[in-house]
Amino acid sequence: MESRPELVGIVVGQTKPHYFHFLAKRAISMGEYVTVDSPAGRILGLTEDSTTRSDLLDKMSDFTTASEARKVAIKNTRDKSYNASVKVVGLLDQLRGGKVVLPSLPPEPGSEVFEARGEEISEIFDRKERQWAPIGNLLRNSGVRVAVNMDKVASRHLAILSVTGSGKSNLLALIVKQVASLQGTMVVFDYHGEYSELDIRGVVHAEGKINPRFVSADQLADLCDMRENAEVQRTVLGKALTEEVRASVNFWDSLISNVRNIGANEKQYTRVAPRVEDIIQIAVKRMRAVVDPEIGDVLDQIKASKVNILNMLEFTERQANAAITYYLEEILDDRKRAMRSRGEEAKIRFRTPIICAIEEAHAFIPADQNSDTAYIASKVAREGRKFGMSLIVVSQRPRRVSQDVLSQMGSFAIMKLTNPEDQTHVTEASEAISEDLLQNLPSLNTGEAVLLGEWVNIPAVVKLDLVVEKKTGSDISATTLWADQQAMNQVARESTKGFMVE
Ligand SMILES: Nc1ncnc2c1ncn2[C@@H]1O[C@H](COP(=O)(O)OP(=O)(O)OP(=O)(O)O)[C@@H](O)[C@H]1O
Ligand SMILES: [Mg+2]
Numbered sequence: 001m002e003s004r005p006e007l008v009g010i011v012v013g014q015t016k017p018h019y020f021h022f023l024a025k026r027a028i029s030m031g032e033y034v035t036v037d038s039p040a041g042r043i044l045g046l047t048e049d050s051t052t053r054s055d056l057l058d059k060m061s062d063f064t065t066a067s068e069a070r071k072v073a074i075k076n077t078r079d080k081s082y083n084a085s086v087k088v089v090g091l092l093d094q095l096r097g098g099k100v101v102l103p104s105l106p107p108e109p110g111s112e113v114f115e116a117r118g119e120e121i122s123e124i125f126d127r128k129e130r131q132w133a134p135i136g137n138l139l140r141n142s143g144v145r146v147a148v149n150m151d152k153v154a155s156r157h158l159a160i161l162s163v164t165g166s167g168k169s170n171l172l173a174l175i176v177k178q179v180a181s182l183q184g185t186m187v188v189f190d191y192h193g194e195y196s197e198l199d200i201r202g203v204v205h206a207e208g209k210i211n212p213r214f215v216s217a218d219q220l221a222d223l224c225d226m227r228e229n230a231e232v233q234r235t236v237l238g239k240a241l242t243e244e245v246r247a248s249v250n251f252w253d254s255l256i257s258n259v260r261n262i263g264a265n266e267k268q269y270t271r272v273a274p275r276v277e278d279i280i281q282i283a284v285k286r287m288r289a290v291v292d293p294e295i296g297d298v299l300d301q302i303k304a305s306k307v308n309i310l311n312m313l314e315f316t317e318r319q320a321n322a323a324i325t326y327y328l329e330e331i332l333d334d335r336k337r338a339m340r341s342r343g344e345e346a347k348i349r350f351r352t353p354i355i356c357a358i359e360e361a362h363a364f365i366p367a368d369q370n371s372d373t374a375y376i377a378s379k380v381a382r383e384g385r386k387f388g389m390s391l392i393v394v395s396q397r398p399r400r401v402s403q404d405v406l407s408q409m410g411s412f413a414i415m416k417l418t419n420p421e422d423q424t425h426v427t428e429a430s431e432a433i434s435e436d437l438l439q440n441l442p443s444l445n446t447g448e449a450v451l452l453g454e455w456v457n458i459p460a461v462v463k464l465d466l467v468v469e470k471k472t473g474s475d476i477s478a479t480t481l482w483a484d485q486q487a488m489n490q491v492a493r494e495s496t497k498g499f500m501v502e
Contacts, residue, residue, distance in 0.1 A: 005114035009084065011036060015106035017088065020045070022113045024082035027052050030440040031450075031461030032084075032140045033116035035092055040103035044095055044116060044124075045086035046459055049436035053081050085436050086113075089458040095124045100457055118143045125460060133178035135171070136464040139448055146462045148411075150178060152454040154353045156410025157381055157391045159361075161426060164396040166415040167447040169194055172357055172394055173467040176203060176307050179355060186307040186355040187331070189324050193313030194359070197471050206301045208310035210291050210323050213246045214298070219372070222322035223291050224283035236262055236269050236276045251293035252284050290314050290323075299330050299349050317363055324364055325372040328356060332380055335387040353388030356380070361393035362400035367425075374402050381408035399425040406430075411453035417441040432459065 009024035020036070028050040036043045056073040060066040073079045094101040118141050125138060125146045132147035153175065160168045172188070173195065179186045180202030188195055189208065196205060212220055217238035226233055240258035248254035256277055263273025283291065290312075295301070302308045310327070312320050331354060338348045358364055364373040377391060381404070384390050393409070395401050399421040406429035414433065417423055423438045432452040437459075441450070451460045 005035065005117055005120070007112055008034065008115050009082075009113040011107050011109050011111040011113060013109065015109055017103050017106045019085070019087060020107055021083060021085050024050075024084055024113070027082050028084040029140055030437070030443065031138075033121055033138075034084075034086060035114045035116050035120070036107045036111050038103055038107040038111065039105045040091065041094075042092040043088050043103055043107060044090055044092045044121065044458070045088050046461070047084050048087050048434055049440055050082065050084040053083065054079050055081075087434060087436075087459070092120065095458065096120075098127070098457070116141070124457065130182075133182070134465075135174050135178070136449075136462040139461045139463045142463065146451070146456075146460050148451065148455045149457075150182060150184070150455075152411060153392070154184065154355050154390050155385050155388065156454040157384070157408060158393075158411040158413065158453075158455065159398075159401075159406060159409040159429070160392065160394045160413045160415075161398045161422070162396065162415030162417055162444075162449075163419075165446065166444070167449070167464060168394050168396070168413075168415065169359065170447065170467055170470060171413055171449065171464055172359070172392065173198060173470040174465060175355075175357075175392065176200070176309075177467060177469075180307045183305045184307075184355065185302075185304050185350055185352060186357065187302055187327065188307065188309050188357045189312055189320070189327070189359065190309050191312045191315070191320055191360050191363075193311050195309045195470070196311050196313075198309060198469055200307075200469050203307045203309060204303055205309045205311065207290055208312040208315065208320075208323050208327075209289075209295050209298060209301060210326060211293060211295050211298050212291050213251055213293050215322065215326055217241050219322040219326060222318045222372075223287065224279050225316055225318055226279055228318075232269070232272045233276050233279065236273055237280075240276075252280065256280055287314075287319070290319075298327065299334065302327075302331075302349070304350050304352070321364055321371055321373050324358065325376050328373070328376045328380055331356065332376070332384070332387065332389055335384075335389045339387050353390070355390050355392060357392040357394065359394045361395040361405075362397040365393060365402045365405050367400050367402050374405065378402065378404045378408070381405045398422045398429075401425075403429060409453070411451075411455035413449045413451050414441060415449045416444040416446075 009022040011020050011022045013021045028047050030047055030049060032047040034045050054073050056069045056079050057066060060069060090100045091103055122144045125144050127147050131149050131151040133150050134145045134147045136146050138144040138146055160171055162168055177200055180200055183202060210223060212223060220241060221234045221237050236259060239262055240255055245254045245258055259273050259277050262269050315323060334349050338351055341348060364371060365377045366374060380389055380391055393405060412430055414426060427433055427438060437450060447464045449462050449464055451462055
């Protein structure tokens with residue numbers, strides 16, 4: 001039998017079909033769901049903001065008056081007022097049937113506001129169809145599981161944004177787990193080598209290798225970590241990277257020999273050619289593991305129907321930029337071919353949709369400068385939906401992520417966000433997040449997120465599951481490690497002493 005809903009407040013002030021305020025019996029938390037009967041039917045609302053206020057203690061200017069007022073305020077039950085602002089998310093019955101229908105009429109002032117009970121709302125969030133994947137529980141109704149629509153993740157793009165250390169990578173690992181269990185195809189550009197220990201069925205690990213034979217001259221310059229403004233060096237490298245070099249048996253030797261020839265035969269490059277040769281030699285030595293002319297087609301490293309973690313720990317930022325750009329370009333081309341050929345062409349690698357996740361998006365898709373990755377990412381963000389390719393961008397500095405890309409994101413997971421510039425940048429990217437909700441983002445704890453947009457039917461304030469399989473990336477306890485090391489040193493000293501006495 002369904003329990004009786006608890007009355008929590010009364011609707012007051014001016015109401016709108018999508019928004020109302022109520023005065024509450026108790027303090028209300030952001031993220032609580034409430035129901036109200038309206039002329040259009042029973043409404044479900046999400047508390048976006050709340051305040052607690054005392055009339056007597058409102059304008060105190062000194063301690064003595066405040067402490068006297070406090071005594072009176074405690075005795076006066078009318079003194080405190082709890083005010084909550086609620087966004088109407090839809091009509092309850094329709095939501096339970098999987099449809100979002102907003103009421104055309106606002107709730108009447110004076111209407112009673114009830115707590116939404118778990119059993120009333122669980123079918124809204126805990127959807128069971130194949131495309132819905134559970135990733136956490138409602139923050140304020142902890143008995144209610146929350147699932148997200150993976151079809152939307154794979155087509156409409158997702159941004160995961162918050163201050164550092166609040167659970168973004170854990171959420172990405174959760175998505176990885178879900179895609180792996182659905183046998184979907186996904187690529188994670190793992191710049192920090194954070195997912196290298198993720199031991200989950202359906203997840204495969206590879207080095208984010210690049211074949212220098214197939215990249216553009218500028219990309220090769222980036223891979224060799226040549227400075228952006230070293231124009232003459234880049235020109236020499238571009239001239240040396242001929243079709244013959246690309247096809248030669250010994251790629252690096254041929255490239256270097258071409259650089260030498262240019263130095264010897266073209267006077268304006270005589271001084272710079274030896275420098276270019278040095279840069280190539282250093283790159284060959286340092287980058288042997290990741291820039292490899294013998295690996296064939298780089299897409300061979302990505303397996304369809306698996307989650308591919310591409311380790312990029314060895315890359316500098318510039319090299320990673322070149323590598324991510326190259327992978328994204330190749331994957332987009334492949335998906336375009338796949339959609340055109342209707343599966344007949346043998347060269348197609350990814351016959352089903354693919355999700356690409358970019359961590360540290362502020363570094364690779366920056367707001368204020370043109371990067372190759374930003375260019376291709378914005379192309380994927382604009383066109384990907386049609387070709388079954390989607391992006392997940394993860395960043396702890398949303399204000400530095402290109403608005404071009406952010407504004408194309410269909411879904412958002414926003415966790416603790418304290419910087420006002422970050423907050424404004426996010427509201428500019430998505431209409432789904434309101435000013436009230438934004439103001440409350442600093443109060444979220446680790447692992448708590450507001451899920452908005454296409455991948456949820458209605459906004460959900462959630463405590464995300466912890467992925468126990470993800471071990472790296474957790475906070476390091478320096479004091480524990482120091483103490484352990486000291487204990488080990490002590491043991492070593494004692495065993496040496498014993499040895500010396502003998
Ligand atoms: N849902 C969760 N429940 C409990 N603990 C969590 C949750 N999510 C993350 N954590 C913990 O918080 C810490 C940081 O998580 P995570 O690495 O995912 O943060 P992040 O936002 O990616 O950080 P960064 O910005 O530095 O990359 C980890 O130690 C992790 O164990
Ligand atoms: Mg992280």
